[in-house]
Amino acid sequence: MVVLGSSSTSLSNIQCQIADQLGLKLEGETLIERAACLCQRLANAKRILLALDEVSEELDLEAIGIYIRAENRGCKVVLTSEKDVICSQMGAQKKIQVKPLTKEEAWHLFKEMAGDSVDAPDIRSIAEQVVTECLGLPLALRAIGRVLKNKSNFVWTEVLKRLRVYNRKLEFSGRAEMFADQETWKKERAGPHLRLSYDSLEDEETKSLFLLCCLYPACRDIHIEELVRCGMGLRIFKDINGLEEARNRVQLLVDQLKSYCL
Structure with missing residues (x-):
């Protein structure tokens, strides 16, 4: 099961997300009572993989009702976070750094989103440059690929120009440390891709x-x-x-x- 663990998500909300996917009705009104109920259900499960996605701050798993102990081998937890320190704080036994897609992987994903039009003689070269400007980021490749599907050469060219301008702006501004915090960096990086999706809407x-x-x-x-x-x-x-x-x-x-x- 996949559960959102961002800073905008409370512990009680995480409990509800897990319970809903387990088909469990949480008993009690307090966080502690609900954690006990959830803990008992997870302990009785033979095998459960729980993915906490977009964890932006340290979470107290036991306060939620997730006990990672030797006697509870049936429940395994995977968490994703942009901050390595959070993985350490939460006692991650193994860390896997997710790197940008390779050139071949990026092209395959982009073509899947944009369709066969990327192979048109007047589009192919532009499409390859657009993929390069997406920097191997799946979010950008998916969003921009969908935006450009079945569009004209003019639209492809304009999108490429916008991506180049924005990427140069980020280079000039510096890396993540130059922004006030990681959330600002995340918004800045995703900005042009979300804007292109928004601008493509028809009315x-x-x-x-x-x-x-x-x-x-x-x-x-x-x-x-x-x-x-x-x-x-x-x-x-x-x-x-x-x-x-x-x-x-x-x-x-x-x-x-x-x-x-x-």
Whole structure:
């Protein structure tokens, strides 16, 4: 099971995420009571692999209900973090540094996202340069590949120019240490790729829905009905007649976001 462990996620929320995937109803109202309930369920499992994703600060696993002890061999924990020190603080037994994709891996992923158009005579050279500017980052390759799928030579050229300008800006500004903190660096690095995804959206309604979804915490499920109510309250939708039409409009917009964005 995969659980989000970012700084915006509380220990109680992590407990709920784990319990939901186990089909477990947590008993008790306090963190300690719920941890005991969760611990008992994990201890009785024969084999569970728990992945804590995007861990940005040290987590107290026992406070959550995760006990990594010799007698609890059935539960294994994998965590991902941008900070090596967090892995050390949480007692990671083995560390694996995830490096950028190789040139061949990057091209394969990008082509999977952008489609066979990358092999067109007037596109191939530009596509190879775009892949180079993505710096082997899967997030960038996926996002920009989707944006450029079936686009014209002009669009490919403009995207390449924007990537080059932004990468030169990062080089000039310096490495992560030059920014105020790691979160700022992460946002700066992801900025152009997210912006290109946003700019590729076809109309203002879809862009407004994209921004509305960005207001939700990363660990929060967003339901269609909730987006309908918020969208109508914020007057995102134009020329609609009734709730059912708004619901259909939101579903179409969500499908578009899935196609174009991350």
